[in-house]
Amino acid sequence: MVISLSSVLCQVTKSQMVKPGKGGAYNNLELAEVRRGRKRAARLRSDEKVETATLGNPVLHTVLYEEGDVVHVMNAETFEQLELGKDLVAEAARPFLMDGEDISLQSIDGEVAVASLPKSVAVRVAHTDEMSKTATKDAVFKPATLENGLTVMVPQFIQTDSVIDVNPNDGTYVGKSS
Structure with missing residues (x-):
């Protein structure tokens, strides 16, 4: 899920609902800023409203090669090539960014916001x-x-x-x- 928090687009990487014995429930969130890739944490009360961002449909790409912190991918239909920062992919999944592997990209306002590998x-x-x-x-x-x-x-x-x-x-x- 991608949310707008203080006018900054962030992808929710981890969410934990907490209901303490006293006080109201809240969510502990681990976030990754979409444009900068920086990680941050947030605590949202259960009554706080958050604006969710609308992601485009997933578009299948193929990993061509890695070069430092950049991954070169190619659109499977149009053959258009893109350069992505590795930080768009979850840290645990980065070792699986191998040549020829499929990767699904979703955009917000024409900018790639989410990159995900297949389930296996x-x-x-x-x-x-x-x-x-x-x-x-x-x-x-x-x-x-x-x-x-x-x-x-x-x-x-x-x-x-x-x-x-x-x-x-x-x-x-x-x-x-x-």
Whole structure:
């Protein structure tokens, strides 16, 4: 969600509702300023009104390459190329900004405000240990290092060079890619 807080557009990255024993309820928000990328926190009482910004429809793009803090993407339909700051993508999902990966962009007043990756991303396992001989049919997980350098916990049957699906928002194993 994107809101206007003191005339500054901010994307809500985390929200926590708090209802203390005394006093009124409030929301603790973690925000990222859309235009500057700066992070900030806000506490809003439950009776405060906030203006929400209207986002445009998501437009599918493809990641071409990274260059420092900039990601070069291409519109899948018009082939128009854009440069985006990495700060538009959630911090946990940034390692999954690999060449050829799909990314969805939403704009406000012609300016890209939100960039999001799909719910699962196919990634090759660079290294993992062999299946444990003592593994039972219980769900036993082992660490696997992915081609982007992250380590995730995977089931015993996953081997080196397997392609798996990973949730880019929290870095968890989703399933074996088909």
